Amino acid sequence: MTDTPDTPARPLLDATQARLLGCLVEKEATTPDTYPLTVNAAQSAANQKTARDPLMNLDAGNVQHALRQLETMGLARQHFSSRADRYEHRLQAALDLTRQQTVVLALLLLRGPQTLAELVTRAERLHRFGDADEARHAIERLQQRELLVVLPRASGQREDRYMHLLCGDVDGAALAAAFASSGAAPAGAASHDPALAERVAQLETAVAELRAELDALRG
Template sequence: MESESAQLDEATAKWQPLSAVERRVLGVLIEKAKTTPESYPLSLNAVRVGSNQKSNRAPQMQLEEEDVADALERLRECGAVVLIQGDGRVEKFRHLAYDWFGVDKVELAVMAELLLRGDQTIGELRGRAARMNPIADLAALRPVLDSLETKGLIIYLTPKGRGCVVTHALYQPQQLDKLRAQYGDASRTMPTDETEDAPPRATASHAAAAEPRDSLAARVEALEREVAQLRGRLDEIAHQLGEP
């Protein structure tokens, strides 16, 4: 599906923290290389349009051409993107993310989704990344996540297990600290059941029972986790049905 070959070179991985715009731009280049190879590499305007599109993006952005150009220049400086001459002398951009991250095709698909959407449950991540490279189920995703974690490219924001939340490690330090703090309470109370294919309600019920019965806050927190897990399941089902 992707025109370029996936080159794996962990020893020379060059990745580093990026700004929000830089992460979005790099994610777009990776995504389009995989999903629309006939239109890749991308012009500056194509990168801008891809960065601002409504689907498969969180948060929504309204970047100007200058914002995208600055991000591309920064990505070129750190070795993640290269400028090439396209047809009609139009400048186009190609990512170098395989070498930059030191990853394979499936790992790069996972990284692209995390760059485009940020923190999400592993169920959501599997369904979304599978549109770029096949990932049959959560069992197939686990070794991919293990590899990315070993390389320092992803971070678990909640304990590993069904419904756990993961994100990329390319945030600036202060951004990552803020994100960790947002999940701090959930990390301390989230169940660590590894049977990720069990119904979401079982985990939420277990978590609620473990909390003091007279603690309204604990019950609300358990319900919020259940809703997040159900949303992840619904997103995966929608993807399988071919909905956007």
């Protein structure tokens, strides 16, 4: 991709930075009362056991270091206070994205490859897409800017899956083969009743967010 003054360069993140950036975007929408996030709240968000793929177990030191690196890249901004330093994302501004595009990227950062239907459903608490076409348009614009890629379809798969490129280029064929060999959807997706499983995941996420809020208040 040839960058022009009007096209911000694509950042290159490691897995920890990617997870935290996605968390900052998510919590801005879902827990506005405790946003920007403290390091402890960001750690709790990154280590959630629901709505995350893969699962992580990051310590506070790694989280703080990654947040500072995101700030250096212009993707996060630190707020200083007498009680605890807090961080907010700058993803939308830094890459000149729409809200729709920002939400799609955040979901991919948090949960890995997903279909259009999964993205629309899971975006509900961050941004309610008017219809699938609105989400598809955001995906197409991200693809044009080489921030997202369409993965090859796995054997028996009827829908395309999409993956962000903020951690560099991906081996689409290998990912497709992994889906095919597992015979199941990615972690967090449902095999029998997707709508019910997603509602359960949302409830579990809400509980995790309440715990993070309590941790933040105690901190």
